[in-house]
Amino acid sequence: MKNYSPAFERNHHPITESLKTALPNRGSVIEIGSGSGEHVSWFSQAxxxxxxxxxxxxxxxxxxxxxxxxxGCTNVASPIALQLGKDNWPNQSYDALICINTVHIVNWECVKSLFIYGAQHLNPGGVFFVYGPYKYKEQDLAPSNEQFDSWLKSHNPESGIRCFEDINQLALNNSLELVNDCAMPSNNHSIWWRKKPD
Ligand SMILES: C[S@@+](CC[C@H](N)C(=O)[O-])C[C@H]1O[C@@H](n2cnc3c(N)ncnc32)[C@H](O)[C@@H]1O
Structure with missing residues (x-):
């Protein structure tokens, strides 16, 4: 039943380090696009x-x-179906949201839905955290990310590496203030925002 993601082996230690800075000391975290489940199993124990x-x-x-x-995972709720752009979000709010390597997979309407509903489901001061590759308007993409972007688009023209400035604008439009944009191994970034008080 268990799926395995090779990316998990490469990225879970560096992501854990950024989450140590980003996540609150108490409360609840919703993960969007949990994939195989390896990250939530690891993070819940970390x-x-x-x-x-x-x-x-x-x-x-x-x-x-x-x-x-x-x-070791007694602090994890049963997984729920949340397909961005289709499923309703739980009738609950959280102290943090994390979304790893999913923003470049889903289409732009789903990215917008992630920021709109994700921000709505955060408590004031809650953390909205994404990890993955991003483009920056004044910078060339690293060759490895150029290749990855072409590969993504060849599988689904609606996928692709997103522009930081575009997602930051979405965040700002949804009451999220940028806290940090941290360069990570292999040209990835951990980026997180905090929900403004009501
Ligand atoms: C590249 S995987 C990343 C999985 C995991 N976060 C990781 O880093 O290993 C992208 C994930 O997005 C999920 N996904 C695709 N379309 C989605 C949608 N519309 N809403 C939510 N998740 C979606 C896929 O099922 C998959 O688990």
């Missing part, structure tokens, strides 16, 4: 003081459930 809610499209839920079926 951050045992937080409560975790994994989500993804329906077909991934069984792998996520298998990964959190672990005595």
């Amino acid at each position: 951050f045992p003081h937080l409560r975790w809610q994994p989500t993804d499209v329906e077909k991934n839920l069984s792998s996520i459930a298998a990964w959190i079926d672990n005595p």
Whole structure:
């Protein structure tokens, strides 16, 4: 039942380091696009003081459930189906949202939905955290990211590496203030915002 993502092996230690800075000391975290479930299994044990809610499209839920079926994961809720642009969000608000390597997969309408509904479901002061490759208006993309972008678009013309300035504008439009944009290994970035007080 467990799926495995090679990217998890490469990125979970560096992402954990940025989450140590970004995440609150207490409360709940919703993950959008939990994938195999390896990240939420790892993060829930690395951050045992937080409560975790994994989500993804329906077909991934069984792998996520298998990964959190672990005595170290008592702080993780059962995964729920949350397909951006289709499913309703839980009737609950969170202290943080994380979304890893998913913004470049989903189409732009889904990215907008992530920021609109994600921000709505954060408590004031809540953290909105994304990790992945991003473009910057005044900078050339690294060759490896150029190739990755072409590969993404060859599989789905609506996928592609997003522009930081565009997602930052979406964040600003949805009451999120930029906290940090941290360069990560292999031309990735950890970027996080904080929801303004009401
Ligand atoms: C590249 S994977 C990243 C998975 C995981 N976060 C990781 O880093 O290993 C992209 C994820 O986005 C999910 N996804 C695709 N379309 C989606 C949508 N419309 N709403 C939510 N998740 C979606 C996929 O099912 C997949 O798990």
